[in-house]
Amino acid sequence: MTAPSLKHWLQTSALATVLSLGCAAAIAQSEASSIKRIDPSNFNITEDEISDIRSQMQAAVDGNHIAGALILVGNDDGIGMLESVGTQGPEDDTPVDAQTIFRIYSMTKPVVSVAAMSLVEDGLLSVEDPVSKYIPEFGSLEIIDNETGEITPAENTMTVEHLLTHKSGIVQGIFAGGTKLGELYSEAVNTDGSMSNAELAAAIGNLPMLFEPGTAWHYGHSTDVLGAVLEVAAGQPLDEILNERIFEPLNMDETTFYVPSEKSSRIAQPIHGAMADYTIERPQLSGGGGLNSTTEDYIRFANMLLNDGEYRGSRILDKETLDWMREERLTPEVSREYFFYGNRGGWSMGFHLQPVPGHDGSSFGWRGIGGTLFLVDQENDMFMLYMEQKRGGPRGAPFDNNIAQRVVYEAIAD
Known part of the structure; x- marks a missing residue:
């Protein structure tokens, strides 16, 4: 049915009244204030x-x-x-x-x-996916010993779940001050918004991680990288x-x-x-x-x-x-x-x-x-x-x- 004929059918059908009232009610409800005072x-x-x-x-x-x-x-x-x-x-x-x-x-x-899990529900993403599936720079992970500065290849694969749980090994300069890894972040990662999500994620992927993914918790840029992953997974x-x-x-x-x-x-x-x-x-x-x-x-x-x-x-x-x-x-x-x-x-x-x-x-x-x-x-x-x-x-x-x-x-x- 073409758009004009559909419009005509709705206008002439008794069902149109019901649908219109239902839509209007739904719109009014969605646009109502979220603040209703109670005792x-x-x-x-x-x-x-x-x-x-x-x-x-x-x-x-x-x-x-x-x-x-x-x-x-x-x-x-x-x-x-x-x-x-x-x-x-x-x-x-x-x-x-x-x-x-x-x-x-x-x-x-x-x-x-929550948006990430919405993509999981739609089959566009899995929490078990390697981050490197979406950001290739995470394909050759390395781990740094912050005391000695020694960098070695990672044994574990970083997954989307590690980003969601902050068990990725990714840190943030502000929370790694005075360490070798903190210096590397300061040199490679701009925090002034001048990098796109993809650029920031790629820069982090080229840096060593603080620990093997899945073995510890640390606050940092994990959710920023997750944002870049979602952009690739959803194509938006x-x-x-x-x-x-x-x-x-x-x-x-x-x-x-x-x-x-x-x-x-x-x-x-x-x-x-x-x-x-x-x-x-x-x-x-x-x-x-x-x-x-x-x-x-x-x-x-x-x-x-x-x-x-x-x-x-x-x-x-x-x-x-x-x-x-x-x-x-x-x-x-x-x-x-x-x-x-x-x-x-x-x-x-x-x-x-x-x-x-x-x-x-x-x-x-x-x-x-x-x-x-x-x-x-x-x-x-x-x-x-x-x-x-x-x-x-x-x-x-x-x-x-x-x-x-x-x-x-x-x-x-x-």
């Missing part, structure tokens, strides 16, 4: 506790640690706590709100990891992959690698430390830390994870895939020498597994180096977000993402 008692949080949390946040603003911040707790029923203090920047009188745009840095990693740039598989279905239309100049007035700015200007487009679409987002948008992603891969009728991942992603990957034979949290918590295929204070279960999520945090806790049927922008500055802030997580759980447990 905080749904999370066992009292108004006094909210007031105390807000006062601590305000103290961080008054003490010149941050310009502003936002915290929320919600679930599929709605948002039980949403508090914001301060402004979007040190020279900006605009209050922080759910439309403020934050550099979420490493909170990009779970998004890209990373931003198109994320738009098609996550952002458009969830209506996350303000989560982007680069911010249009007309939205620049909504970008949060730090008091301390320099942050990249993401209104200037560069070749790299960093899967490890390049996204900007709003609270309104990221709620949708967190809610989808809490709801086993689905949000308001849009399924991003099958529940079984998400369950697989959340399994512990720091098994006893994997070294935790470089793990940020020692023997506490763990790591899955894309998420930090965080122990929940006072509970047997655990939450999963991650944070950004600019001060942001999200976590999903299915046992307590909640997700939380904390948004601020800070790089450095004086120590002893009365509120930050670590304190945010602690006080929320203290309130829930009371």
Whole structure:
């Protein structure tokens, strides 16, 4: 049937009315705000506790640690706590709100990891695939002894799963300072966004790894390389992959690698430390830390994870895939020498597994180096977000993402 005849048939069929109403309802639902307020008692949080949390946040603003911040707790029923203090920047009188745009840095990693597993579901990728299948430079892996500088051929093959779990042996200059490998990264890998994903991955593939893939955990450029792998596997740039598989279905239309100049007035700015200007487009679409987002948008992603891969009728991942992603990957034979949290918590295929204070279960999520945090806790049927922008500055802030997580759980447990 041709397009004109199909249109005519729809217009003349009684079924057209039903379809039109259904489509309109679906569009209205997808475009509705992700913030529906419900009583905080749904999370066992009292108004006094909210007031105390807000006062601590305000103290961080008054003490010149941050310009502003936002915290929320919600679930599929709605948002039980949403508090914001301060402004979007040190020279900006605009209050922080759910439309403020934050550099979420490493909170990009779970998004890209979910996209990777979406490709796995579609048969375009396997977690068992060698990275060299997509990035040939990883075909002749070498391992460096950071104490002696000796470089030897690798015995293990690096796989996509190693990228997802940070067990690849790939590091990052900022986390390898003072070492021979750190020097090699500084010489070969540009971190200013001037390299495309493919160029950055190729440069890293030509460097030695810190350890045999699969034997230890180390934070670094693994998810940046994963982004390059996805581009080859899907035959699309990373931003198109994320738009098609996550952002458009969830209506996350303000989560982007680069911010249009007309939205620049909504970008949060730090008091301390320099942050990249993401209104200037560069070749790299960093899967490890390049996204900007709003609270309104990221709620949708967190809610989808809490709801086993689905949000308001849009399924991003099958529940079984998400369950697989959340399994512990720091098994006893994997070294935790470089793990940020020692023997506490763990790591899955894309998420930090965080122990929940006072509970047997655990939450999963991650944070950004600019001060942001999200976590999903299915046992307590909640997700939380904390948004601020800070790089450095004086120590002893009365509120930050670590304190945010602690006080929320203290309130829930009371």
